[in-house]
Amino acid sequence: MGSADHPLDAALAPARAQPGTWTVALAGLAALGVAMGIGRFAFTPLLPMMLHDGSVTLGEGGWLATLNYLGYFAGAAACLFMRPEPARMVRLGLAATVLLTLGMAAPGGMAAWGLWRAAAGVASALVMVYGTAWCMHRLAELGRAPLGGLIFCGPGIGIVFTGVSAFGMVGAGWRAGWAWLAFGVLGAALVAAVWQVFRPAPRTATGSATAAAAATAAMPRLDRAAWLLTLAYGLAGFGYIITATFLPVIARQAMPGSVWADLFWPIFGAGVTIGALAASRVGAERDNRKLLAFTYAMQAAGVAIAVAWPTVAGFALSSLLAGLPFNALVAFAMREARRLWGGQAQRLMGLMTASYGLGQIVGPPLATALVARTGGFAASLCCAAAALLLGGAMFAWMARAPAR
Numbered sequence: 001m002g003s004a005d006h007p008l009d010a011a012l013a014p015a016r017a018q019p020g021t022w023t024v025a026l027a028g029l030a031a032l033g034v035a036m037g038i039g040r041f042a043f044t045p046l047l048p049m050m051l052h053d054g055s056v057t058l059g060e061g062g063w064l065a066t067l068n069y070l071g072y073f074a075g076a077a078a079c080l081f082m083r084p085e086p087a088r089m090v091r092l093g094l095a096a097t098v099l100l101t102l103g104m105a106a107p108g109g110m111a112a113w114g115l116w117r118a119a120a121g122v123a124s125a126l127v128m129v130y131g132t133a134w135c136m137h138r139l140a141e142l143g144r145a146p147l148g149g150l151i152f153c154g155p156g157i158g159i160v161f162t163g164v165s166a167f168g169m170v171g172a173g174w175r176a177g178w179a180w181l182a183f184g185v186l187g188a189a190l191v192a193a194v195w196q197v198f199r200p201a202p203r204t205a206t207g208s209a210t211a212a213a214a215a216t217a218a219m220p221r222l223d224r225a226a227w228l229l230t231l232a233y234g235l236a237g238f239g240y241i242i243t244a245t246f247l248p249v250i251a252r253q254a255m256p257g258s259v260w261a262d263l264f265w266p267i268f269g270a271g272v273t274i275g276a277l278a279a280s281r282v283g284a285e286r287d288n289r290k291l292l293a294f295t296y297a298m299q300a301a302g303v304a305i306a307v308a309w310p311t312v313a314g315f316a317l318s319s320l321l322a323g324l325p326f327n328a329l330v331a332f333a334m335r336e337a338r339r340l341w342g343g344q345a346q347r348l349m350g351l352m353t354a355s356y357g358l359g360q361i362v363g364p365p366l367a368t369a370l371v372a373r374t375g376g377f378a379a380s381l382c383c384a385a386a387a388l389l390l391g392g393a394m395f396a397w398m399a400r401a402p403a404r
Contacts, residue, residue: 037158
């Protein structure tokens with residue numbers, strides 16, 4: 001019998017095949033980059049192109065955004081009840097994101113586009129919940145839990161790339177359909193690169209028993225800390241979404257003809273990336289609630305500056321300050337969920353993501369309704385800043401109690 005056939009080698013083979021620390025972190029970064037940076041937020045820089053093409057009105061664009069957020073809410077809510085193998089769900093969500101992005105390039109009209117955007121929301125929620133949980137769990141097993149913050153750079157990098165690309169596409173006279181096709185092809189290449197990292201865990205007798213025990217374990221009690229975390233996290237969903245949906249449109253309205261209008265979104269994405277990198281350097285001993293109070297206040301300031309200082313410098317500062325805390329606060333909130341619920345954190349993450357999704361759903365229709373009433377975005381942005389200040393105040397109040 002050769003050495004390759006030795007029973008010990010066979011037993012160790014699955015362990016050897018497991019991806020290492022940086023492979024896990026970079027795969028998570030790429031997965032969130034596809035699901036969020038392309039699947040969800042490519043719509044923001046492409047909306048002005050769709051408006052220019054005459055394929056949608058501002059109101060219809062708002063409803064496409066809302067349908068995406070409804071799908072995100074539905075996907076997150078489903079995660080509360082499903083107990084699948086996480087890696088399989090990540091693969092499913094990534095494959096669906098690519099197909100649905102390509103679908104937006106087809107001339108389907110509002111009915112088809114609305115369906116694609118809603119389904120893309122479901123797919124991005126699956127990748128967000130299961131991808132985050134899988135990567136953070138794996139990095140914790142490898143003793144590199146703080147590196148989990150790196151995966152949240154993915155959406156920011158995706159936002160920068162799609163935003164800068166859309167700026168170039170506008171200059172080259174591209175139509176929105178061509179842009180959707182290009183982003184779909186890019187997503188397919190990234191998914192192919194990380195597909196093997198998200199391998200379902202080998203089914204062994206011990207592993208099956210562990211999985212069964214986890215699936216049937218009683219859900220921790222939804223106490224005051226869990227409910228407050230969920231509610232405050234939902235306020236963040238509402239607080240950022242108007243900026244994240246309409247920033248190029250808001251800038252074009254405030255500064256007609258300015259070449260800068262389409263570049264504020266990539267600045268937002270650069271802030272997202274820098275903030276996520278900074279979050280990955282924050283030690284686990286820091287109080288997540290105090291960090292969340294600070295990041296909420298920073299994002300509120302960023303949203304408000306767009307109202308108080310609607311100039312090139314003002315929008316640039318607003319975009320940066322709104323972007324810096326975007327995924328940093330997600331990382332800190334998910335870390336707080338793991339602190340509160342430990343091995344059952346995936347369920348609390350699902351509940352929090354559903355709350356976040358509800359907050360997002362309210363934003364676009366509120367914004368378009370207030371634009372119709374007031375002629376501008378100032379009123380809706382003020383509402384968003386107020387929601388973020390309330391969420392930050394809630395975390396500051398929660399931080400008065402000792403961490404348990």
